[in-house]
């Protein structure tokens with residue numbers, strides 16, 4: 001039954017994440033019985049024509065080139081931030097201080113200081129019934145929540161080790177343009193914050209543990225790239241215009257780090273956009289005393305489980321098809337075996353956010369959770385700056 005009370009949303013930004021969030025706001029109330037009815041009221045962007053086109057394409061009632069409208073207008077209840085990280089803090093703090101609920105894409109910010117300011121603003125706003133959530137959507141796939149539930153139920157026994165990788169290859173071509181994700185001032189970091197943030201959050205979510213110390217290496221493999229003509233002016237890459245040439249890459253291409261969780265368990269992490277042939281290869285494996293769990297985002301309807309307690313002749317990884325109605329989120333969708341996709345994590349995120357806003361609960365992950373991930377990212381970056389972590393072979 002459709003909710004009566006609207007929840008009027010303004011989204012700031014309209015790139016790849018803008019598309020994913022737009023679909024989520026449109027689809028969530030049609031598959032879940034939500035306590036509030038999301039309304040796609042306002043879309044804010046920098047360029048008037050492109051923002052108007054995006055609003056028409058994705059179903060937003062009104063475009064604007066002034067994001068502050070999202071914060072000041074009385075007919076807006078939620079500000080959904082899908083811009084590059086450089087603007088997350090300014091928009092989120094203004095929105096929370098104005099009494100708007102906020103959903104903000106990952107990573108929460110570009111620095112720990114910005115993330116802390118956002119978490120503080122969220123704490124102030126919470127006292128007034130305003131809620132904030134950071135968008136780590138991979139924890140909202142049925143298989144990852146099922147994995148978390150299995151670990152918590154002791155299915156793998158004592159957790160011994162965690163290993164997580166997030167492998168993409170869209171930067172293997174040295175002539176791939178210098179877009180905002182490759183600029184320190186826009187993105188805060190490279191693959192560390194872009195993909196590393198995902199595996200940090202997911203490893204912590206599935207194991208129910210938090211990282212307390214790390215040792216890492218960041219590397220830039222391609223030192224300069226072509227400046228995209230269209231973006232040259234927009235993201236401060238100089239005069240822009242045709243043939244603006246090449247500019248230095250100011251962020252990491254590869255992030256490798258080890259981590260120790262709060263109970264001493266060790267984890268290994270790799271995030272790269274240079275893994276030739278890997279398109280969206282997030283893999284998480286938890287090794288325990290009684291078994292193991294393995295998740296592959298490129299095969300996201302399945303979870304592999306190994307029962308170490310089974311008779312020797314019956315041991316082997318079992319492919320659990322996580323599509324049964326009793327599995328997380330699935331009762332709203334199709335019969336068993338009909339599969340979900342990348343976009344469903346965003347739909348589940350919108351659903352969980354609306355429910356938390358309606359019942360006054362604390363959406364997870366909170367901005368405090370986002371700050372903790374930012375602190376892990378910052379620790380990896382600081383560790384990488386310390387050359388003493390390398391021991392010469394001799």
Ligand code: SOE
Nearest residue numbers: 016106168170194195198280
């Ligand atoms: C990077 O290519 C990227 O778009 C990330 O920024 C997203 O967070 C991830 O979901 C897909 O890959």
